[in-house]
Amino acid sequence: MAVTSKRRIQRNRQSAEAHRLGSGPLWTAAVYVILAMVALTMLLPFVHEIAKSFSHPVEANAGRVLFTPQRPTIENYAYFLQDRYSRLWRSMLITTYLTVFATLWSVLLTGISAYPMSRPANEFPLLKVMQGLLVFSLVFFPPLIPYFLTVRGYGLMDTLWAIILTHSILPFNLVLAINYYRQLPEDILDSCRIDGASDVRILFRIVMPLSAPMLATITVYISVLIWNIYLHPLLFIRSPEIMPLQPVVRSILSETLNAATSRTSASIFDSAQSTKSALVLVSIVPIVAVYPFLQRFFVKGALLGAVKS
Amino acid sequence: MKQRGFSRASRGQLVVLALPALVFMVLFRVVPAFGSVIAFQDYNIFRGLLGSEWVGLQNFREMVLYHNFGRVLRNSLIIGFQKLIFTFPFPVILALLLNEVFRPLWKRSVQTLVYLPHFLSWVIVSQIFINILSPQGGLINIVLERGLGMDPISFLTQERFFRPIVVISSIWKESGFDSIVYLAALAAIDQQLYEAAAIDGASRWKQLWRITIPMLIPTMVVLFLIKAGRFLEIGFDQIWTLANPVVWPVADIFDTYVYRKGLLDGAYSLTTAVNLFKTVVSVTLLVSLNQLAKRTLGRSLF
Numbered sequence: 362m363a364v365t366s367k368r369r370i371q372r373n374r375q376s377a378e379a380h381r382l383g384s385g386p387l388w389t390a391a392v393y394v395i396l397a398m399v400a401l402t403m404l405l406p407f408v409h410e411i412a413k414s415f416s417h418p419v420e421a422n423a424g425r426v427l428f429t430p431q432r433p434t435i436e437n438y439a440y441f442l443q444d445r446y447s448r449l450w451r452s453m454l455i456t457t458y459l460t461v462f463a464t465l466w467s468v469l470l471t472g473i474s475a476y477p478m479s480r481p482a483n484e485f486p487l488l489k490v491m492q493g494l495l496v497f498s499l500v501f502f503p504p505l506i507p508y509f510l511t512v513r514g515y516g517l518m519d520t521l522w523a524i525i526l527t528h529s530i531l532p533f534n535l536v537l538a539i540n541y542y543r544q545l546p547e548d549i550l551d552s553c554r555i556d557g558a559s560d561v562r563i564l565f566r567i568v569m570p571l572s573a574p575m576l577a578t579i580t581v582y583i584s585v586l587i588w589n590i591y592l593h594p595l596l597f598i599r600s601p602e603i604m605p606l607q608p609v610v611r612s613i614l615s616e617t618l619n620a621a622t623s624r625t626s627a628s629i630f631d632s633a634q635s636t637k638s639a640l641v642l643v644s645i646v647p648i649v650a651v652y653p654f655l656q657r658f659f660v661k662g663a664l665l666g667a668v669k670s
Numbered sequence: 671m672k673q674r675g676f677s678r679a680s681r682g683q684l685v686v687l688a689l690p691a692l693v694f695m696v697l698f699r700v701v702p703a704f705g706s707v708i709a710f711q712d713y714n715i716f717r718g719l720l721g722s723e724w725v726g727l728q729n730f731r732e733m734v735l736y737h738n739f740g741r742v743l744r745n746s747l748i749i750g751f752q753k754l755i756f757t758f759p760f761p762v763i764l765a766l767l768l769n770e771v772f773r774p775l776w777k778r779s780v781q782t783l784v785y786l787p788h789f790l791s792w793v794i795v796s797q798i799f800i801n802i803l804s805p806q807g808g809l810i811n812i813v814l815e816r817g818l819g820m821d822p823i824s825f826l827t828q829e830r831f832f833r834p835i836v837v838i839s840s841i842w843k844e845s846g847f848d849s850i851v852y853l854a855a856l857a858a859i860d861q862q863l864y865e866a867a868a869i870d871g872a873s874r875w876k877q878l879w880r881i882t883i884p885m886l887i888p889t890m891v892v893l894f895l896i897k898a899g900r901f902l903e904i905g906f907d908q909i910w911t912l913a914n915p916v917v918w919p920v921a922d923i924f925d926t927y928v929y930r931k932g933l934l935d936g937a938y939s940l941t942t943a944v945n946l947f948k949t950v951v952s953v954t955l956l957v958s959l960n961q962l963a964k965r966t967l968g969r970s971l972f
Contacts, residue, residue, distance in 0.1 A: 388874045392770040396780050399764065402842070403783040406802050409809040413801070424807040424815065424822075474691030477684035485684045487692070494695040500956050504945035505925075506932045507705030508698075510719075515697070529694045560683040589791035591907050596933065607793045611911065614797055634807045641797050648789050655789060656782065659847075 410638040414438070418633035426635075437639035440630045448601055449640075452609035453647070455521075456588060459605060463525045464584040470529050472576055475538030476564045498532040509596050523597035524590060524605070531586070534579040541575040542568060577658045585655065588648065610644050709943040729943035738922070739944065746923040746948070749833055749909075750901040756837045758894060760845040765852030766882065770874070784846025792843075796911035799839050800826055832917040836908065848893075855889040856882065888967055895963045899956035902948055924948040 408428050413421045417432035425431050441449055478495070482488040503511075517523035545568060553563050569576065591607040598604050614637060630636050709729055711722040733739045764784065771777045787795055802809040805822035814820040825831045863881050872880065906925035913921035922930075924944065932941030 385873065388770075392767055393776070396767050396771065396776070399767070400780050400783050403786070403846075406798050406809065409802060410798060413807065422806045424812050426807060427809070427812055470690040470694070473687050474689075477688040478691070480684060484681065485688070486681060487685060487688060491688055491692065494692070494700070498695050498699045500953050501699065501703065501949065503699060503702035504706050504709075504942050504949055505928045506938045506942045506945065507708060508702040509933060510708075510938075511698070511702040511705050526694075527698055529698075530691050532695075535691060560680050560687065564687065585789050589789075589793075591791060591793055591911075592929075595929075607791050610797075611793045614793075634801065634804060637797065638801060641794055641801065645790055645794055649786075652782075652786060652789060656785060659785075 410641055413635050414638040414642050416635050418629045418635045421635035421638070422633055436630065437633070437635045438643065440636050441640065441643065446613065448604070448609055449613060449643075451602070452604055452606045453644075455603055456606035457647070459521055459524060460584050460587045462521075463528055463587045464580055466525055467528055467530060467534070467583045468576055468580050471531070471534050471538050471579060472569055472572070473564065474530065475535055475542055476560070476568060478535070479539045479542035495532060495535060499536070505596075512597060518597060519599045519603075521598075521603055524587070524593050527593065528583065528587060531579075531583060534582055537579055538572070538575060541572055545571055574658070581655050581658045585648075606644060610640060613640060706942060706946055708939050709946045711939055713939040713942075715938070725939075729939050730947070733940060733943050733947070738927070741919065742922050742924055742927045742944070745920060746902055746904065749836055749923060750904050752833055752837050753840055753904065754897055754901045757840050757844065758897065760841050761848035762852055762886070762890060764845055764849040765856060766878070768849065768853060769856045769882070781846070784849070786846070787843040788847035790843070792905070792907035792911050795839060795843050796908065799835060799842075799912065803835070826912070826914065827916045829917050829920045832913065832920050836912060836921075839908070839912065851893065852886065852889060855886055859885045892963050892967055895959045899959040900952070902952045902955070 405428070409426075412428050412430050413426050414437050415430035415433050415435065416426045416437075417434050418437070420426055420431035440446075477485045478488065478491050480488070485491075502508075512518075512523055512527060515526075517526060549567060549571075550563055553567055558566070589607060590605060591611070594605045594608045598608075705719065708719065708722065710724060710726060711719075712725045712728075713719075713722045768777055768780065771780070803811070803825040805811050805824045810825070811822040815822060823831075825835065859882065863885075864877055867877050867881060902924065904923050904925065906929060909921055909923055909926050910929070913926070928941045928945045931937050932945075
């Protein structure tokens with residue numbers, strides 16, 4: 362099934378020329394104009410933010426900055442190098458560390474646990490139980506307060522483990538992995554068994570290496586989720602020393618919002634639109650930097666896990 | 671099924687390999703699910719789950735009678751419904767448009783742009799919206815002022831604008847990513863259909879309505895059912911980061927209410943009752959719509 366549909370897509374590519382049949386100039390023009398508008402809708406907010414972030418606060422607040430900086434300056438960025446914003450940079454380091462560690466942890470555990478669940482029931486006696494638990498986890502997220510009390514009860518409060526362990530396995534990723542393992546050619550696994558390889562050996566030497574594309578996809582999913590994580594740190598993290606990026610960005614934004622009223626020695630950069638834009642841009646730089654790598658894998662993933670047929 | 675010889679050791683290995691998932695799902699899904707019984711207690715943090723007093727349905731009675739439950743329910747239903755209905759067509763239209771583009775550079779550039787916001791957090795996306803809608807030098811207000819000569823509008827502090835902003839920001843953030851599934855469905859349509867139609871003199875417009883859209887409908891139905899099943903899962907992050915105290919009357923949904931009233935104000939049992947109500951409705955909906963998709967189309971999420 363998978364092979365025939367692949368072949369069909371290939372053939373479709375070859376006949377892309379034929380696809381153009383019947384498309385008049387008006388049609389083509391309409392398509393490109395609408396897509397150009399879509400592209401601008403996506404792009405212009407970023408251009409506007411970039412322009413403001415390099416503008417003088419007074420110009421930005423007065424509404425004189427559209428898509429080009431006015432009275433260009435890098436002071437809006439330098440503003441965040443002050444000591445009282447060291448927590449921004451620290452939170453970026455924390456989140457980088459957290460994302461790398463939680464991702465490795467989660468991908469490893471998901472890759473391992475999916476293997477027995479991809480085997481038939483006569484090989485893996487717990488299959489039915491595990492499938493039941495998985496469906497339960499897919500549809501049911503525990504109410505917030507019991508979830509909070511449980512995780513606190515495990516003694517994970519105010520540690521990054523509260524985030525790492527609660528994301529050990531994403532049920533959705535587990536489904537992806539199980540389905541992928543099931544598609545692997547059984548003959549290869551059989552021949553390994555005849556050679557006397559144990560299941561652990563087969564998993565680490567054959568199954569996981571063969572599943573690199575799927576593992577890359579779940580890596581993208583979990584890492585983006587952890588990088589952007591917001592509610593979990595609000596629930597479980599108290600110490601500013603280990604507070605991840607998103608809550609810190611959020612709190613700085615609401616702080617600069619109120620800075621003018623709360624502090625006496627206010628500078629024009631406090632509560633300025635231009636500094637907020639700079640903060641937004643600073644915090645998306647890491648994601649944009651790795652975006653080309655992310656994009657390669659998540660398209661496949663969106664297809665792998667979309668629906669079960 | 672092929673018969674293979676399996677030793678006891680091999681089975682044991684498989685069980686050990688399954689342990690991480692088993693332990694995770696029990697510890698972080700099943701145990702907190704049982705913890706939901708505090709909805710039927712007057713939960714006291716010092717006495718704990720076992721020591722707290724059982725009060726039957728009192729929390730549910732209290733929830734219905736006081737505490738803005740009606741407001742939260744109404745907001746969740748309206749925002750969930752509006753998001754479901756109004757965001758749905760955009761990924762389809764986007765995929766159809768991209769499918770008509772035969773210049774790889776164009777196609778790839780637009781795709782790169784529209785997928786990007788999916789990878790940004792709601793903290794960031796909401797702030798981008800807050801910034802461009804700001805009466806102090808926001809993009810939209812500059813355009814309104816210069817183009818139409820209007821006075822600046824404070825969009826985010828007016829109740830009537832809040833829900834449209836939620837819907838539009840969802841469209842902006844997720845349409846691109848959601849279009850991927852439709853692009854795949856479009857790529858799987860047999861090109862001979864188009865060739866045959868073109869030979870018979872059908873225009874692209876006709877081909878769109880007679881071939882492409884009919885072929886796309888099963889995918890659309892399945893995705894709509896899945897999204898409909900999740901329509902109460904509006905998302906804490908989005909509402910929490912877009913809303914402010916001025917618009918709470920139209921913004922407060924189950925997730926934000928439970929966080930505020932439960933976690934911040936400490937009404938543990940009451941908000942767990944509220945949360946349980948939402949979860950039960952949500953799970954029922956999800957499971958029944960999933961069954962519907964399975965029966966009618968042979969495709970499902972689980």
